[in-house]
Amino acid sequence: MCELFVDRREELELLRRAYSSRRKELIIIYGRRRIGKTRLVKESVRGVRHIYFFAEETLEKDNLDNFKRIVARGLKNKLIEKAELTWEELFEILEENEYVVIIDEFPNLIKGNKGIVSKFQKIFDRSKRLKLVLTGSSISIMESQVLGYKSPLYGRRTLSIKLRPLKFFHLKEFFPEKSWEELVRIFGITDGIPAYIEEVKFRLESGEKLEEVFQPNKMLFDEAEFLLRSELREPGRYFKILKAIAFGNTKFGEIVNYTGLPPSTVSQYLENLRLLHIVKEEYPLGDIEKARNRRYYISDLYFTFWFRFVYPNKTQLLEFGYIEDFEQEYNRYLGFVFERVGKEFLIEAGKKDMLPFKITNVGKWWKKNEEIDIIGINEKEKKVLFVEVKWEKLRSRDIEAILSSLKRKAELTRFKGWKKYYGIIAKEYRGRKGLVWDLKDFKEVLGDL
CATH class of the missing domain: 3.40.50.300 (P-loop containing nucleotide triphosphate hydrolases)
Known part of the structure; x- marks a missing residue:
């Protein structure tokens, strides 16, 4: 190969x-x-x-x-x-x-x-x-x-x-014939790790389906386990914590409740995972970095995928070679993946002067049960762009409802008195233009990457 x-x-x-x-x-x-x-x-x-x-x-x-x-x-x-x-x-x-x-x-x-x-x-x-x-x-x-x-x-x-993973958009060089939607599906498994991208490329070109590339006896079935066991002592507890995060338990209290481990143990293990760059901490963009605002995420999508799909279903994969209801669950997971992709898209659009202002910092925002998927800011110019990311097909009325909700949540952020802009990145949309993008716009923004 x-x-x-x-x-x-x-x-x-x-x-x-x-x-x-x-x-x-x-x-x-x-x-x-x-x-x-x-x-x-x-x-x-x-x-x-x-x-x-x-x-x-x-x-x-x-x-x-x-x-x-x-x-x-x-x-x-x-x-x-x-x-x-x-x-x-x-x-x-x-x-x-x-x-x-x-x-x-x-x-x-x-x-x-x-x-x-x-x-x-x-x-x-x-x-x-x-x-x-x-x-x-x-x-x-x-x-x-x-x-x-x-x-x-x-x-x-x-x-x-x-050395960091390749960007999502570089997958087009590996799979020039694939649609952007298919590339998002691949990225959810491989992230930008060249060896995993090459493995999936080989499997797909050999006639396999995407849901077959992580079956037993194949590289992606146990790669995560081999790598993590070489780095971690007492992997059982670490795996429990990583599984919790992969299933969306990103707050400290949620991880404690999901694992049933003592808070002191979870705290120490999370710190070890952070030092090993397996887990990363994030805070709401624009807010003071307080412990109560902290969230934890697995650093790359392959580990996230493995702990969400392979690790909990190893017996089923070994017995039958497939995961029941995989397509439905994977599509739900792709909403999280598409946020990553959307962030990269926004950064590249900014580099090509396709946004209302030059973005100098990008992140997420949350407060209690309220979240905004992406915020791009220019501190010097006091300008901010709020963006929701939807792995869905949207109609005009969906877009209006999302923008209305986005404007309401924007008022809860610290960006008082700033010039505010609002946008949506969707899988597909019909109707309204403006700061609303979907997969069709990716070629224009990313054509020469």
């Missing part, structure tokens, strides 16, 4: 500029597994002399021996492989030959020996023109032990890239 390399233009340009610079470079690239870090670095060194080394979860000596073999092969020098050489000596050889050095999954070296970070600090400090790239999937290790102020490497990085 030929993998597409989509977007990442900005990251590629930054990396290639760093490789050709006249100074030494310490480049840090990190992000969740399957996000495309390895593919990015390999793409970035096309036509560039380099050594690529994947660090295994093993003893430091084993990794050093493997690195030595790769260096010997890269430099076509068998004497290097036979010699007893340290990390420092191998890097001196590579620097003399002006090689870009990539250590993929650097956290595995740290797990083998925490002192390895100090060794790499000395290697970098002694070098004059070394180009060193360190990548990692363990975001917590990369942020604390590589980028953190207590790290021996602190202050030495010349470039750091936290």
